[in-house]
Amino acid sequence: MTAQATTQTPNNNVMLNSIKHKDLKVITEHSAQYGDNVWYSLTFPVEFRSVQAHYPIFFQKDPQTGRFFSVALFGFKDKENLFLENGHWQASYVPLAIRRQPFLIGSQNIMEDGAQKMQRVLHIDLNNPRVSTEQGEPLFLEFGGNTPFLDTAADMLDVIHNGLEDSDNFIEALLKFELLESFTLDVELNNGSKHQMIGFYTVNEDKLKTLSSDNLAELHDKGYLQAIYMTIASQANIRTLLDKKNKQIEQ
Numbered sequence: 001m002t003a004q005a006t007t008q009t010p011n012n013n014v015m016l017n018s019i020k021h022k023d024l025k026v027i028t029e030h031s032a033q034y035g036d037n038v039w040y041s042l043t044f045p046v047e048f049r050s051v052q053a054h055y056p057i058f059f060q061k062d063p064q065t066g067r068f069f070s071v072a073l074f075g076f077k078d079k080e081n082l083f084l085e086n087g088h089w090q091a092s093y094v095p096l097a098i099r100r101q102p103f104l105i106g107s108q109n110i111m112e113d114g115a116q117k118m119q120r121v122l123h124i125d126l127n128n129p130r131v132s133t134e135q136g137e138p139l140f141l142e143f144g145g146n147t148p149f150l151d152t153a154a155d156m157l158d159v160i161h162n163g164l165e166d167s168d169n170f171i172e173a174l175l176k177f178e179l180l181e182s183f184t185l186d187v188e189l190n191n192g193s194k195h196q197m198i199g200f201y202t203v204n205e206d207k208l209k210t211l212s213s214d215n216l217a218e219l220h221d222k223g224y225l226q227a228i229y230m231t232i233a234s235q236a237n238i239r240t241l242l243d244k245k246n247k248q249i250e251q
Contacts, residue, residue, distance in 0.1 A: 010127060012126040013104055013106070013123045013125050013126075014124060015122070016121075016139070018145075021124070022140050023133045024124070024132075024138075024139050024140075025139065026130050026136045027131075027135060027136040028130075030098075035128070036089070036098065037080070040075075041071060042072075042095075043070050043071060043095050044163035044166060045163070045223065045224065045227040046166060047159075049230060051234065053093065054237060056072070056234050056235050056236075056238050057073070058200040059071070059174075060200060067168075069171070073241065075245075076187055082244040082248065096156055096160050100153065101125075102125045102131050103122060103153050104122075104123040104157070105123065120161065178204070179204050180203065181203075181204040183200060183201065184198050184200075185200065189249060190250075191246075193249075202231070
């Protein structure tokens with residue numbers, strides 16, 4: 001989530017400035033034109049309680065780094081988000097990784113008490129289609145200062161930053177107790193068409209049942225046992241996705 005302003009990417013991430021960017025607004029409606037046509041997004045334990053009410057939670061493995069991360073699933077294939085409809089997100093909770101667009105966390109070096117320290121700062125991607133000067137939520141007040149919308153965005157990014165750090169520890173705990181297993185999800189729709197989802201991981205419930213009381217206590221003390229059970233419970237939402245996909249095909 002650290003912003004990097006380089007010419008090697010199509011993004012144009014810059015530190016937000018109340019003078020340079022005083023007229024900027026952010027469009028908050030949801031549609032494919034604003035980049036919401038994604039079939040999953042990052043999530044992390046601190047928001048599992050809200051996420052599991054609507055979306056299946058699974059895990060993926062970065063092929064480059066080998067690191068695992070948790071995701072909330074919105075569809076069955078690339079660029080399919082079954083929760084998008086007429087500029088609205090059809091669920092009462094939108095994951096923070098989606099809601100934070102077009103903002104990012106950046107960093108800068110500052111001097112404090114004679115020592116150089118790294119400080120987190122708010123960045124914005126000026127090339128993001130949500131950024132506008134004509135419509136949307138303003139970022140700054142007419143006579144200076146942040147709008148409540150921008151303050152909320154900054155708070156959201158703090159939650160994401162801390163949530164991703166905690167997520168790394170959560171994944172370490174899952175790996176320590178060998179609780180992740182790969183799986184393939186075969187989906188058959190009412191019209192007979194089939195989808196196969198590969199490359200995902202889930203919690204090995206059989207392995208979970210064999211953990212000692214000490215192991216379970218360790219997971220509980222860190223707050224991860226609840227996150228594990230929420231992950232397992234969230235998989236019932238595969239039926240929600242199936243119903244949405246079947247309805248979409250019928251229409």
